[in-house]
Amino acid sequence: MSVLVVVECDKGEVKKSSLEVASYGSQVAQLLGTTATAVAVGEASEASLAQLGEQGISKVLYDAEPRLKDFVNGAYTKLIAAAAQQEDAKVLVLANSNVGASVGSRLAVRLQASLATNVVELPKNDGGQFTVKRGAFSGKAFAEVVLTGDRKIIAVKKNSIEAQHEAGKNATVESFSAQLSDVDFADAPKQVVLQDQAGGILLPEADKVVSGGRGMKGPENWGLIEDLAKALGAATACSKPVSDVDWRPHHEHVGQTGITVSPNLYIACGISGAIQHLAGVNSSKVIVVINKDPEAPFFKAADYGIVGDVFDVLPKLTQAVKELN
Amino acid sequence: MKFLVCISNVPDTTTKITFTPDNKEFNKAGVQFVINPWDEYALTRAIELKEVQGSGTVTVLNVGEADTEPNIRKALAIGADDAIRVNAYPKDAFFVAQQIASIAKDGGYDVILMGKESIDYNGFQVHGMVGELLGIPTVAPAMKLDMSGNTATLEREIEGGKEIVEVNTPFVASCQQPMCEPRIPNMRGIMTARTKPLKVVEPTGDASRTQVTEYQLPPKKQGVKLIPAESAGDLIKLLRNEAKVI
Ligand SMILES: Cc1cc2nc3c(=O)[nH]c(=O)nc-3n(C[C@H](O)[C@H](O)[C@H](O)COP(=O)(O)OP(=O)(O)OC[C@H]3O[C@@H](n4cnc5c(N)ncnc54)[C@H](O)[C@@H]3O)c2cc1C
Numbered sequence: 001m002s003v004l005v006v007v008e009c010d011k012g013e014v015k016k017s018s019l020e021v022a023s024y025g026s027q028v029a030q031l032l033g034t035t036a037t038a039v040a041v042g043e044a045s046e047a048s049l050a051q052l053g054e055q056g057i058s059k060v061l062y063d064a065e066p067r068l069k070d071f072v073n074g075a076y077t078k079l080i081a082a083a084a085q086q087e088d089a090k091v092l093v094l095a096n097s098n099v100g101a102s103v104g105s106r107l108a109v110r111l112q113a114s115l116a117t118n119v120v121e122l123p124k125n126d127g128g129q130f131t132v133k134r135g136a137f138s139g140k141a142f143a144e145v146v147l148t149g150d151r152k153i154i155a156v157k158k159n160s161i162e163a164q165h166e167a168g169k170n171a172t173v174e175s176f177s178a179q180l181s182d183v184d185f186a187d188a189p190k191q192v193v194l195q196d197q198a199g200g201i202l203l204p205e206a207d208k209v210v211s212g213g214r215g216m217k218g219p220e221n222w223g224l225i226e227d228l229a230k231a232l233g234a235a236t237a238c239s240k241p242v243s244d245v246d247w248r249p250h251h252e253h254v255g256q257t258g259i260t261v262s263p264n265l266y267i268a269c270g271i272s273g274a275i276q277h278l279a280g281v282n283s284s285k286v287i288v289v290i291n292k293d294p295e296a297p298f299f300k301a302a303d304y305g306i307v308g309d310v311f312d313v314l315p316k317l318t319q320a321v322k323e324l325n
Numbered sequence: 326m327k328f329l330v331c332i333s334n335v336p337d338t339t340t341k342i343t344f345t346p347d348n349k350e351f352n353k354a355g356v357q358f359v360i361n362p363w364d365e366y367a368l369t370r371a372i373e374l375k376e377v378q379g380s381g382t383v384t385v386l387n388v389g390e391a392d393t394e395p396n397i398r399k400a401l402a403i404g405a406d407d408a409i410r411v412n413a414y415p416k417d418a419f420f421v422a423q424q425i426a427s428i429a430k431d432g433g434y435d436v437i438l439m440g441k442e443s444i445d446y447n448g449f450q451v452h453g454m455v456g457e458l459l460g461i462p463t464v465a466p467a468m469k470l471d472m473s474g475n476t477a478t479l480e481r482e483i484e485g486g487k488e489i490v491e492v493n494t495p496f497v498a499s500c501q502q503p504m505c506e507p508r509i510p511n512m513r514g515i516m517t518a519r520t521k522p523l524k525v526v527e528p529t530g531d532a533s534r535t536q537v538t539e540y541q542l543p544p545k546k547q548g549v550k551l552i553p554a555e556s557a558g559d560l561i562k563l564l565r566n567e568a569k570v571i
Contacts, residue, residue, distance in 0.1 A: 010485070071483050073453075073463060096449075098483055102465050105453025108419065114534040115418070118447050131538065137351075138444050140342040144539040187462040189481075189488035202485045208571070232571060250468070250503050251482070256338060256444060257362055257502055265570040275339050279444070282543075286568045288560065289549070299549050304563060308554025320558030324565060 003029040003036040004089035005057060006080055008099055009044035016205050017095040017156075019055055019163040024156050025093040026056025026164070027122055032091070037061065039083040039176070041076055041099070043069045046173050053169035061086075061176035067185055070192050071099050075184040077106040082178040084111060089151070096155040097204065104155050114149035120160040120283075138256055138279035159207055159262045159285075195251050203252060206235035208265040209284075211254060213239040213277075215270020215291065215310055219247040224314040225269060231321040237261065239271050255280035270310045273298020290314070326381040326472070326494070328371040329434040331425055331451070332364040332400055333415070333443045334393040344540045351445070351540065360396045363440025365403075365507035366500040371438050372404040373505060374472055382406045384432070388415045388424045394523065402510035402518035413528040418446075420533040422454030427529045429459060435494040436477070441466040441501040452499035462492045465499040 005025035007018040014022075022038060029036035038060045040049055049060040061083050068075060080103060084092060092107065094100035096118050108115035120142065121133040129146055132154060136143045147154075203209065210229040212222060222236075229236045236252060243253035254261055256276040266284035270291060271277060278301055281287070289302040292309050299305050306313050336342070336356045343352040360368070368385065375381045385400040387393050388411040397408045411424040429437055442449040449465075456463030468487065469480035475494045480487045482501070510518070552560045564571045 015484075071481075071488060073465075077457075098466060098481075101449040102453055102463065105418075105450040105465075106457040106463065108450070108534075109422075109454050109457035115450055116535060117449050133541075134447075136446055136540070137336075137342045138338075138447060140543075141344075142541045142543065143446075143537045144541070146536045146538055147534070148536055149534045187464065187490055187492055189490050190478075191489040192483075192486060193489070194486035204484050253502075265564065265568075279338070286564070286570050288564070301546065302549040303546065303568065304560055305549040305551050306554050306557055306560060307551065308557065313554055313557045316557035317561060320561035321571070323558075324561060324571075 001090050002034050002087045003032065003091045003093065004084050004087050005036055005038040006092065006094035006100065006103070007038045007040045007052065007060070008095060008097065009040055009042035009048065012043055012045035012048060014044070014048050014052065015095070016163070017097060017158045020158065020161045021093050021095050021156050022052050022055035022057050023164040024122065024161045028091055028093060031123070031125055037087050038171070039080055041068060041079065049173045050170045053171035054165050054167060055163060056166070057171045060171050060173045062173055063176050063178060065180060067188060070189050072185055072188045073102050073106065074187050075180050076103045077110065078180060078184050079178040081107060081110050083176060091151070092153045094153070094155050096157045100155045104153050108153055111151050111153070112149065113151035113153045114147035115153045115155070116145050116147060117155040118157050119154050120157050122161070123154065135283060139260070139282040140279070157262060158205065159264065195249070201233065201235040203235040203237055203261065204259055206261070207263050208232050208234035209237050209261055209263045210234045210267045210269065211237035211239070211271060212242065212269045213271030214241050216242070221311070222248070224310065228267070228314055228318045228321065231318050231325070234265070239277050268298055269314060271298060272296050273301060326375070326378055326436060327432070327434045328375060328381065328383045329386055329429055329432065329437045330364070330368045330371050330383060330400070330405065331386050331437070331439040332368065332396065333361045334358045334387065334389050334396050335361045335443050335445045338362065338444065342542070348539050348541065358393070358396060360399060361440050361443045363442060363444070363501055366502060366504045367438035367440055368400055368403060368405065369507045370470055370500060370505045371436070372508070374470070378472070384409060384434070386411070386425060386428055388413055388421045390414055397523060398518050399510060401521045401523070402514040403508050404514060407521055408523040410523065410525050411528050412525050417533040417535045418448045418450035419454060419535070420531070422451045422458060423530060423532060424528055425451065425455050426458035429455065435475070437495070437497045439499050441499045452497050456497040459495070461495050461497060463497045464490055464492060466501045467498040468501060468504055470498060470500070470504060
């Protein structure tokens with residue numbers, strides 16, 4: 001019996017959300033009195049996988065099949081299922097990402113497991129009753145869920161668990177083969193298009209986000225958002241109407257119908273704070289709102305606020321960050 | 326081409342969420358229910374593809390009790406041809422997925438579409454479970470869907486970009502924007518919806534694998550701390566020293 005952690009890698013590195021997942025998995029293993037093994041997907045370097053020891057992982061399984069570099073649902077599902085069988089995993093932990101949810105839901109059927117997505121805390125194991133807490137109602141509530149199946153799959157929401165770090169510990173990296181055949185790659189991508197990321201920080205992974213709304217007046221003013229984001233090491237985002245009129249690309253749109261983010265810091269500039277926007281950002285740890293209208297609803301959800309003109313306030317903030325660094 | 330579009334019945338986006346006094350159930354009193362916003366992308370795209378092909382059918386499917394029928398009728402008014410309601414409370418994603426897979430298998434559908442997730446439970450699970458139960462590919466979440474004969478070309482969102490994927494029918498896709506511009510029903514649609522077939526079937530089995538024991542509301546915010554615009558730079562010091570986020 002063990003805990004199996006699914007680790008997503010990109011350009012040789014383990015993704016930040018997967019470091020959180022690895023920590024989560026090792027803590028679950030401790031809770032259950034067992035060890036945590038990881039199975040890595042994507043393009044990984046041996047060194048970065050060995051470093052997962054710092055998150056408490058003892059062993060990492062890695063299939064170097066080149067076609068696994070990009071996400072292929074069929075092949076990933078088979079690979080992870082094979083690893084789960086080999087390790088006799090009773091609990092699987094993955095990121096609540098597009099990859100994690102895609103394979104997690106297939107695995108739930110294949111492994112006859114209970115699945116909980118959007119999980120925000122470590123599980124409780126009371127007298128054999130295994131309970132997790134998950135976000136629900138678009139960030140407006142939480143649900144305590146009992147996973148009644150023999151096997152459990154948990155998809156952990158980003159930024160809800162701090163990645164532990166015990167320097168110098170290494171995991172052993174073992175090559176692993178799931179005997180994948182062409183059939184398993186039937187849904188392999190014909191092409192992968194990577195987005196232009198401001199400062200190279202992915203919005204879904206970011207722990208700081210600077211976001212602009214219609215109050216920014218036009219795309220030509222986004223330099224102000226980008227400057228602050230760059231100074232902070234933050235990703236950039238926007239409200240729906242901004243992407244609807246193509247001031248910004250769709251992948252930056254956060255909210256009910258866009259991306260859900262839960263960074264440590266969310267700075268909203270010229271965004272009114274409509275409930276549909278809040279749905280995608282209200283689980284951010286600290287929310288800062290800059291709006292010239294003191295009645296803007298966003299102030300009700302904010303921790304810090306400035307009633308003022310973004311064109312005047314943003315340069316001051318960027319300047320202050322630069323002075324701090 | 327036969328399209329099956331799964332819709333769920335969810336509290337309107339702007340609903341203030343409250344629970345029954347024992348915190349065991351969502352408090353439905355006074356709440357307006359709508360078609361899950363993500364499902365509207367699936368529904369509209371299916372109708373558009375049917376129109377482009379000039380043939381085929383769009384069937385909507387809901388797992389829910391009788392009170393979901395107004396929204397099923399709305400989907401018919403938007404342009405679906407017929408509807409099926411599986412007469413059961415949607416207990417959990419696995420239960421729902423089993424009902425969908427069973428209907429899909431019996432009906433011989435080519436394309437099964439649904440929204441990325443429902444805005445009440447935010448599961449993002451049903452698509453993969455249905456695909457796995459049927460042994461067919463799933464593409465989730467899909468931002469674009471085009472069909473040529475039996476081959477579909479989709480754009481799937483991945484963190485940091487998108488994948489262009491080609492799959493053959495049958496397949497499952499969960500949809501999100503910017504797939505299409507969701508349609509609203511017009512008068513003619515509303516009139517014809519009344520006479521379109523809505524079949525009610527009983528569920529197959531009652532297996533579920535999760536159980537919600539309690540709902541909670543997030544802790545109340547402390548209230549906003551306002552910093553004067555003239556000394557905006559002070560905010561940065563607070564973010565470092567007080568909030569400790571930079
Ligand atoms: C089903 C549905 C789903 C939706 N999904 C989403 C979603 O996912 N994400 C989303 O964002 N929205 C979504 N919306 C839209 C949402 O309801 C709002 O319309 C939207 O969030 C408003 O965007 P905004 O705040 O940028 O623009 P506005 O509402 O126009 O607000 C602009 C704000 O900028 C302020 N402002 C103007 N000039 C300045 C200045 N110089 N300095 C400082 N402040 C200034 C104004 O005071 C105002 O508060 C959805 C709507 C529906 C119906």
